[in-house]
Amino acid sequence: MTAATRTGPRAFARRRQSAITLSISAAAIALVALTGFPGGYRINLTPSEPLGLWRIVPLDGPADVGDLVFICPPDTASIREARARGYLRSGLCPGGVAPLIKTVVAVGGQRVEIAAEVTIDGRMLPTSTLAEKDGKGRPLTPFASGVVPRGQVFLHSAFAGSFDSRYFGPVPTSSILGLAQEVLTYAP
Structure with missing residues (x-):
């Protein structure tokens, strides 16, 4: 040429x-x-759920098992550590993190047992194997087993590398922004 x-x-x-x-x-x-942002639209850039445009839809009642929700994780020590390690993106939630998209797998009053996998009320939760270390070889500490307190939910994502309640524990239902609705997404 x-x-x-x-x-x-x-x-x-x-x-x-x-x-x-x-x-x-x-x-x-x-x-x-x-x-x-004011219209409730968010762009998901994490592999925990399909990449793309999502919308926060108001809940009609209390969150229930199976609901896919947007949540602002509370500003706790485990969330701050996750932010420092790079597990969570920057955003407008407490602690400077972005909202998470997770599935509610247990609600107040349900018993969660955490071992090699998670069981809820004696039933194994599929795709819930715990990781002992993160991708950089740093140890991960699982949340202690117990009954989910009233007014809280236990969250999960089927994505193998997800940082969810297996590690940070139940979160208050007041942290739920709404249901997560796919608008225009891509799942590789």
Whole structure:
């Protein structure tokens, strides 16, 4: 390819088209960022749930087992440590973390046993194997077993590397922002 070909009308048109596409994409992202937050829209960039655009939908009643929810984790020592280790993204929740998308697997009054896997009221929770160490070889401390207190929920994600209640314990139902609804997502 000659220098003239790289700088000719076709190359200019391709660069111009790329610049236009990039500008439109940047404007769309800015629009979602500015209007999406007040409208309950969030972008999930973690592998715990499909990547993409999600919406927070208000709950009609108390959270129940099986509900997929957005939650602001409370500002506890385990959440601060998770933030320092890079498990959680920055955001507007207490402690400076982003909301999490997790499934409610136990509610107040249910017994959670944590060993090599999690059992709830004597039934094993699928895909709940505990990790002893994180991806960098640092030890992970599981939450102690016990009864989920009233007004709290135990959260889980089937993603193998998920940081959830297996490690940080039950969270207050007041931390739930609403149901998590997929809008435009991609699951690899």
